[in-house]
Amino acid sequence: MFIIYNPWLFRLMHQPPMGMALYxxxxxxxxxxxxxxxxxxxEKIHLRQQIELLILPFYVLYVAHYLYNRIFRNKNHYEAYYDIFFEREAFEKEDDFDYLKKREIWASFAYLKRKNFEKTRKK
Incomplete structure (x- = not known):
């Protein structure tokens, strides 16, 4: 994992996240x-998700699930983002610093079955 500080990239975004994992x-x-x-x-959880899906399919599924949430489930940007199944896993497990040691392969797909994920980013 390489950590890069790049405020310029985030200034180009309308609603910038705190961080982003791009393997x-x-x-x-x-x-x-x-x-x-x-x-x-x-972000490490996202890196693991990306590796499991051989990187490119992760991004395709990530964007597709976001668009599905926006268009077919009529969610606003934040609701659609928090309801992406990859984000559900990452937000739920971000406080468990041993999670990646015990995480099963493709664990994020279990989060597809869950409905109405209601979590906001912790400050």
Whole structure:
């Protein structure tokens, strides 16, 4: 995992996230987020998801699930984002720093079955 601080990339986004995992990199909006263990664990979970799906299919499924949530489930941007099954897993397990040691392969697909995920980003 390579951590890159790049505020310019995030300024181009309308609603920028705190970080982003683009295998093998973790891009951070703020330099101080290098010390945010919860955020880094969240992004490490995404890196594992990307490896399991051989990277490119992860991005296809991620965008497809977001669009499905927006168009067919009539959710706003935030609801659609938090309801992506990859995000569900990452948000639920971001506080468990041993999670990746015990995580089963393709565990994120179990989150497809869950409905009405109601979690907001912890500050």
């Amino acid at each position: 093998p990199f973790v891009l951070l909006r703020r330099r101080s987020d290098r010390n945010n263990l919860r955020l880094l664990n969240h």
